[in-house]
Structure formats: C-alpha cells, structure tokens
Amino acid sequence: MFKNKLLQQIDQLKLDLTDKVVLTEAATGAYVITPIIAALAGAKVYAFTQATKYGSVDYVIQQTNKISELFSNKKLDIHIITELTPEIIYEADIITNSGHLRPLDKEKLQYTKEGVVIPLMYEAWEFRNNDLDIKYAKARKIKIGATNERHPDIDVFSYLGDMALKMIFDAGLCPYKNKFILICNNDFGPFIANTLSKVCDSLAVCDMDENKVKYSSLEIDWIGNFPEFSVPEKYKNCEAVIFTAHPFDKTWIGQENTPISINKLKAEIESPFILRYAGDVDESCSNEIQFYPEHVHSGHMGILPSDIGFDPIIRLQSGGLKVGELLLRNDNKFKNINLLEYVV
Numbered sequence: 001m002f003k004n005k006l007l008q009q010i011d012q013l014k015l016d017l018t019d020k021v022v023l024t025e026a027a028t029g030a031y032v033i034t035p036i037i038a039a040l041a042g043a044k045v046y047a048f049t050q051a052t053k054y055g056s057v058d059y060v061i062q063q064t065n066k067i068s069e070l071f072s073n074k075k076l077d078i079h080i081i082t083e084l085t086p087e088i089i090y091e092a093d094i095i096t097n098s099g100h101l102r103p104l105d106k107e108k109l110q111y112t113k114e115g116v117v118i119p120l121m122y123e124a125w126e127f128r129n130n131d132l133d134i135k136y137a138k139a140r141k142i143k144i145g146a147t148n149e150r151h152p153d154i155d156v157f158s159y160l161g162d163m164a165l166k167m168i169f170d171a172g173l174c175p176y177k178n179k180f181i182l183i184c185n186n187d188f189g190p191f192i193a194n195t196l197s198k199v200c201d202s203l204a205v206c207d208m209d210e211n212k213v214k215y216s217s218l219e220i221d222w223i224g225n226f227p228e229f230s231v232p233e234k235y236k237n238c239e240a241v242i243f244t245a246h247p248f249d250k251t252w253i254g255q256e257n258t259p260i261s262i263n264k265l266k267a268e269i270e271s272p273f274i275l276r277y278a279g280d281v282d283e284s285c286s287n288e289i290q291f292y293p294e295h296v297h298s299g300h301m302g303i304l305p306s307d308i309g310f311d312p313i314i315r316l317q318s319g320g321l322k323v324g325e326l327l328l329r330n331d332n333k334f335k336n337i338n339l340l341e342y343v344v
Contacts, residue, residue, distance in 0.1 A: 002310060003070045006033065009314050010040055012153050013322045013334065018042035020328070022321070023092035025100035026080045028054040030306040030313035032063045034098065037318050039068075039076035041325075046088050047080050048100050057082060086111040094324035097121060097131055104132040109140060117327035120146040121320035124341045125186070125246065128299050134343070145323045145332070145340035147316070153334065154319035159305055159312040160188050161195020164242055167275050167303045171240065171292040175200040178239035181269070182206070183260070185226040186246040188278065190214040196242070204235045227252070227259040231268040241265070241272060245279035249299030253291075254282030262289050276302035 015037070022038040025031070026047035035047035049060045061080050068076050081088065089095075089111040097104060097120045104118060118137065120127065124146035137144055149156040168175055175196065181204045182193055189207045197203045197218045204221040206229035212222060223229045226245075231238075245252045245259075253260045253274065262285050265272040274281060274291035278301040281291055296302045305312035323340040326332055332340045 005311070005314055006037060006040065009318045010037060013318055015041040015318055015322050015325060017094070017321065017325060020044070020093045020325075021046070021091050022094045022096070022324070023048065023088065023101070024094075024096040025049060025098040026060050026064050027099060028052075028060055028063060030310045031099070031317070032060075032067055033310065033314060034096065034317045034321075035064065035078050035080075036067050036071070036076065037314070038094075038321055039078050040071065040074065041321065043094075044077045045079065046092065047078060048084055049080055049082060050100055084108060092116060093328060094119065094321070096320060096324070102131050104137075106133055106136045109133065109136055109142065112140065112142065114141075115328075116142055117324055118142060118144045119320045119323035119327060119340070120144065120343065121316060122147060123149050123187075124343055126248070127343065128249065130299070143327045144343040145327045146343055147319045147323050148337075148339050148341065149316065149319065151319065151334065151337055151339045154315050154339070156305060156312050156316045156319070157187070157191045159308060160191040161193075162308050163303045163305065164192045164196055164275075164277065165199070166308050167242070167277060167292070168240065171273070171275055173239050173273075175239075177201050179204070179235055179237070181223070181231065181235055181238050181241045182220075182244075183226065183229065183241055184244045186244060186278075188244045190218075192242060192244070192277070193218050193220055200239075202234070204232070204238070229268070235269070237270050239273070240275050241269070242275045242277050243279060243281070244277040247299075248278050248301065249280060251280045251282050253279075253289075254285055258282065265289060278302065 020043045022043040023046045024034050026049035035045045038045045051057050090113050095118050179202050180200050183206045197220050204223045206224040207226050209225040293302050326340050
C-alpha cells in the first residue's frame with residue numbers, strides 16, 4: 001500500500017525530474033521519503049543528513065535504504081552525504097528548502113550555478129526569514145517558489161483537521177461530548193473547523209470577520225473578530241482552545257502587552273487549556289495557564305503533518321518537488337491551476 005501511494009502520487013502529479021540533480025535532505029520519520037520521491041521521478045539525488053535527537057546518521061541511512069529496497073526493480077540514484085561541498089551544491093538544479101539544509105544562506109548559495117531553483121515545501125504566507133536569505137537569492141537571480149498545498153492533486157490542507165485531532169488526543173483529551181474553541185487568524189481555521197465541528201459536541205470560532213464566510217456551511221458558533229472574542233456561557237468550561245495564528249514567530253498569548261492576554265483568557269474561560277497548533281505563546285506564563293505542548297521552537301508549529309503519518313508528507317514533498325520542476329520550466333500551473341507562487 002505504501003509503495004503504491006508513492007508511485008500513484010508521482011503519477012498523479014506527472015512529476016518528471018529526468019536528468020535533473022536534486023539536493024535535498026535525508027531525514028527520519030515520514031520525511032525519509034523525500035529523496036525517494038525525487039529519485040523515482042528520475043533525478044540524481046544528493047540527500048544531506050546529520051545526527052539529530054531523532055536518530056543517528058547510520059539510522060537515517062538504514063531507513064532510507066529500507067524504503068529504497070521497496071523499489072529494487074528501479075535504479076534509484078541516491079547519494080546520502082554528510083558534508084555539503086561546493087561541488088555538490090554547484091551540481092544541483094533543484095535545492096529543496098528542507099530542514100537539514102536550512103538556512104539556505106550566502107555560505108551555501110554562493111556555490112550554486114546559474115538557473116538553480118529552490119522550492120519551498122510550504123505555502124508562501126508561511127515563509128520564515130531565517131529559512132532562506134531572500135535578499136541574497138534575489139541578487140543571484142535564484143528563483144524560489146512556494147507550494148500551493150490546496151491544489152486538488154496535493155490537498156495537504158485537508159489533513160489539518162486530523163492534525164488537530166491528533167493534538168487533542170496527545171494532550172490527553174477527547175472530542176466526543178466535549179466543547180472546544182478555535183482561535184485563529186489564518187487559512188488553517190476553516191479546515192480545522194470542518195473536521196472538529198463534526199466530531200466534538202460543539203465548536204466556537206474566533207477568526208477575522210473577513211473569513212466568516214468560509215465557515216458558513218459548518219455548525220459552529222462565531223464568538224469574535226480575531227483577536228477579540230467573547231465566550232458564551234456554554235463554552236466557559238470548554239475542554240480546550242485550539243490556537244493558530246500567523247506570523248508563527250510572533251508572541252500572541254502572554255501578558256498584557258500581547259494581543260491575547262492570559263488575564264483575558266482566564267476571565268472568559270474556566271481553567272483555560274491552550275493547544276498550541278501554531279503561533280508563539282509566552283512560555284514563562286506556564287505557572288498561570290496550561291498549554292500543550294509545553295515547548296515549541298519559536299516560529300514552528302506545535303503539530304506537524306508528519307505527526308499523523310506518511311500520507312500528507314507524500315503529498316507535500318511530491319508537491320514541493322513538482323514546484324521545483326515547474327520553476328525550471330518557467331511555469332506555475334498544473335492542470336490549469338496554480339501550483340506554485342513565485343517568491344523571487
């Protein structure tokens with residue numbers, strides 16, 4: 001089944017990297033598939049790795065080889081490397097904005113050849129400045145494209161609700177017969193609400209008024225225009241607040257100088273419990289309010305698509321590699337729908 005999903009997604013996107021060189025990462029967990037997808041699409045792949053808390057270099061190699069062996073009838077051209085040499089960087093046609101390669105700064109990009117492209121494995125509005133030196137890339141005329149995760153042949157956003165459920169369960173809670181509040185200011189909200197409103201007792205939503213129409217088909221209670229909200233009596237004892245706000249690296253919840261103060265939450269909700277889907281929370285307030293996870297690196301999400309398995313990552317990484325293909329072809333559409341948004 002897993003093998004077929006990889007092949008079907010490559011076929012669905014008509015991903016063709018024949019005679020191209022891709023520099024990406026070799027990673028653990030669901031992200032192990034990135035170099036596999038690129039190689040199955042015909043690329044020569046350099047997959048950079050290093051030891052992390054998730055596993056040693058030997059473990060990464062073992063996991064990558066294990067997946068590769070599923071395709072023993074194909075000659076996958078994958079080279080796992082532990083050093084980024086100028087020669088390898090120069091050889092690459094596509095450099096993915098992947099974890100082990102970050103930051104893609106002048107120190108690395110100075111060795112790229114003319115015409116190299118960088119696909120972002122996420123949407124343009126999610127861009128983090130510390131991932132990539134945009135100013136230097138622009139000076140070098142390196143094309144960068146973000147991935148439209150809502151393209152019908154990628155459709156990663158439809159997993160956002162499953163991710164919210166995973167976070168609820170991991171926090172020791174359950175949706176059945178319980179009430180939840182969703183506080184949001186970005187495009188994740190309606191997708192999360194679409195799932196939660198069907199499985200929990202009731203769902204209240206605070207989002208920007210301009211987004212209200214996106215919830216019109218859902219059974220939810222609208223409680224405010226982000227970041228302002230007023231919690232009805234029926235939600236005072238809600239099980240938890242799912243919180244997602246952009247920019248992800250801005251402190252949204254904290255003391256009185258933040259958009260949503262701890263005191264406001266405590267005044268509106270009995271024993272508020274914040275599920276940190278995305279958006280920074282002042283962790284020094286842990287003695288005043290409960291939140292989960294207890295620690296999230298600034299600018300990062302508290303739950304990732306990989307936390308719910310391979311399916312969303314197969315779609316996300318193949319979509320990002322398709323962006324690389326389109327960048328090389330000076331195109332931005334697939335099946336007459338925008339799949340990439342040019343960043344540079």
